[in-house]
Amino acid sequence: MVKVSDFIFLLILAKPILSESLKELIEFYQGHYYSASVLGLVDLLKLEQEFMENFTIYTDALQEKVDNLNNYLDALKRPNHTTHNEREKFVSDPLNAFGLIRRLNQDWPKWQNYAQKSVGLVQINAMEKILSKKPKLFDMNESLRSMHRIEVTYDLSAKDIARGVLQSTQFNYTLSVGDCLALANHTLEIGNLNSSLQWFQEAVKQFPDNYEDISSSLKEDQLKEFATVVATRRIQMMNQSLGNETLHKLVRNQLQNLTKKDMENFISSKLVQWHRGSVSKLENANTQTTAHNIGCRGLFPKRKNLVCRYNSTTNAFLKLAPLKMEEISRDPYIVMYHKVLSDREIEEMKGEVKEWSNGWTGLEEPMEIVSLVYWTTDESKFRDRINQRISDMTGFKLEEFPALQLANFGIGGYFKPHYDYFTERLRTLDANNTLGDRLGSLLFYAGEVSQGGQTVFPEVEVAVEPKKGNALFWFNDFDDSSPDPRSLHSVCPVIIGSRWTITKWLHHDPQVFVKPCSPRILKRSS
Missing domain, CATH: 2.60.120.620 (q2cbj1_9rhob like domain)
Structure with a gap:
């Protein structure tokens, strides 16, 4: 294994490089990457724990604010006055009238100011600082390559990996919708269409029937992003000369009226179609077994007469x-x-x-x-x-x-x-x-x-x-x-x-x- 500083020195000797390109190359190879070591991943875990602690304090502060507002509203509960006569009768009581005038003159302005007052600013600033140290694009791409490398090297199925089963051992962790869609997208980009289809099918199994809360809405956004990738690939395969603006417009038009189920069917049908069309060449190439992979799977013949x-x-x-x-x-x-x-x-x-x-x-x-x-x-x-x-x-x-x-x-x-x-x-x-x-x-x-x-x-x-x-x-x-x-x-x-x-x-x-x-x-x- 070679150290980055040695590599830069050798590269300078090996071939002339423009100073700007060399500068970018040095910056890249001397960068800090969490994915490069387990030590880096431990630092990243600490970072997420720190973020979650601040996020928890922030949400608790928001919840306290909501609870205070709700308590005040509960104290004002009264029968609904749906008609003019009912309202007139209510304010004809001097106690009710006095309380109404005083609240709107004194209480409600204070509650409005309270509602507008920001909470958890310390935590928000802390979370922004933490996210400034988030993993780089290199880390994301390397983690995708590593997951796919494990999948291919050990001949593991997307189904087992998504469920936390690695080489017949069950682990206490499963992959989320976002995890599966990211791997589906990555394997689509590198041409492993069978793997992409399997990862998408694992993602679909976790889709909710209705998108009523923010968590479900995020999953729908992730589905739309992958549908956009698939639609873009489909249109480019039909006409590679399209400009970006025209391409994006055609993609938007194709997806704009699709329901969640329509998007699922659209993605699945295209992945199946492409997989069938390439099975004779691409997929055979992807599934070729190397001596390295055979060794990693423990399939080498056992040696004899060794002591x-x-x-x-x-x-x-x-x-x-x-x-x-x-x-x-x-x-x-x-x-x-x-x-x-x-x-x-x-x-x-x-x-x-x-x-x-x-x-x-x-x-x-x-x-x-x-x-x-x-x-x-x-x-x-x-x-x-x-x-x-x-x-x-x-x-x-x-x-x-x-x-x-x-x-x-x-x-x-x-x-x-x-x-x-x-x-x-x-x-x-x-x-x-x-x-x-x-x-x-x-x-x-x-x-x-x-x-x-x-x-x-x-x-x-x-x-x-x-x-x-x-x-x-x-x-x-x-x-x-x-x-x-x-x-x-x-x-x-x-x-x-x-x-x-x-x-x-x-x-x-x-x-x-x-x-x-x-x-x-x-x-x-x-």
């Missing part, structure tokens, strides 16, 4: 305190060390962070911000202890590059398939690299992830569960230091949990005497 053992041979210290090691693959070499990071050390790790940066997926398009990252460039007891443990596990020297990368991933945290060894492009851009290629990678799992988040090696059909406290180690190069394409790996979207990692890349040059190059042993073809 778990105590590693006591890497260095002398392990003879006294051997480490629990599980073979994941012998060729290529992938092993898991169990219980090598304690809860206390994980809390200590979080205390190391001074300032987070956005972590992104690499130089290849599309570039995505997938986490917050921090490099431990300053010396500390924690860093020294973890590096020593890595040296105990691998036998490698780490003095020349002691920094560790800490990361916390966001909603549906994942990482697309990639190699850790340097590509030719990165090698060219990082011409001052004195450490050599990344011959090996070591990854500590430092977060509690109960569903999803596996590390997948699609080329060798291996998927590793991210058990908290464990560490995964593998080689990226062959023995002759040439890149091993089988080291291609990815991270499955996290369904439930917070993915924290400590990553260490082990470079070639400092290990030249520890692990010297040797000819690659090629297997004979039978």
Whole structure:
């Protein structure tokens, strides 16, 4: 994973960019995004709680005002005087007449002033300030992409997700009408028409029969917004040369007289029609199963003849305190060390962070911000202890590059398939690299992830569960230091949990005497 500041530097070297465009790019990649990490989402939850507290105080103040007005009106209750004679008889009583004159002269002006007086101004100002920190459009789009990624990767149905059922586990949360319509709109935009239809059907199930209160009215507005998107798409498909003004007018004319039921039928019929028309190409493409997805679903064949053992041979210290090691693959070499990071050390790790940066997926398009990252460039007891443990596990020297990368991933945290060894492009851009290629990678799992988040090696059909406290180690190069394409790996979207990692890349040059190059042993073809 690359830090944003590194990316900007490399991008400047890679190609000339107009200063204004570069400025916008830097602002984007250095922006604060809640969706980039669970830490950011925790901050967002606190923000909503603060908003709700102010909103509650504000509504209580409004209710108190309404109660006071109603109490005064209740005190004035009297029979309805519907005829002139009845009114005349009422005001002929001097008590009634006096009270009438006094109220209109003294009381009602005061009650009018009371009714006009604003309440909860402190709370209104506080809520405005909170909403100035609301999620950006990037956060909204990333959350939509993440939800769809979870849906596709694990082959989940919209029906189950909407009802809070994830991989046969029922959770105490369901998606609202607005949630389902937003996902229907997103999947329509990316061309997954079957998914869009399913999400819309889940939204329809929650529509009220009548729109009598403000909550129901908001749902109707959301339905109209999606109907507008569908109508716009339909008209553009028939005539792509229309200007915006003409297009908007045709859309308004098509929808203006439609009832709620008419809009539901209109949207459903168009989604079904488009889905049927594209099922032979678009939907087949959308449902193709990749090796990454198969691994995330736990469908790789189980490997045999692998063992778990105590590693006591890497260095002398392990003879006294051997480490629990599980073979994941012998060729290529992938092993898991169990219980090598304690809860206390994980809390200590979080205390190391001074300032987070956005972590992104690499130089290849599309570039995505997938986490917050921090490099431990300053010396500390924690860093020294973890590096020593890595040296105990691998036998490698780490003095020349002691920094560790800490990361916390966001909603549906994942990482697309990639190699850790340097590509030719990165090698060219990082011409001052004195450490050599990344011959090996070591990854500590430092977060509690109960569903999803596996590390997948699609080329060798291996998927590793991210058990908290464990560490995964593998080689990226062959023995002759040439890149091993089988080291291609990815991270499955996290369904439930917070993915924290400590990553260490082990470079070639400092290990030249520890692990010297040797000819690659090629297997004979039978």
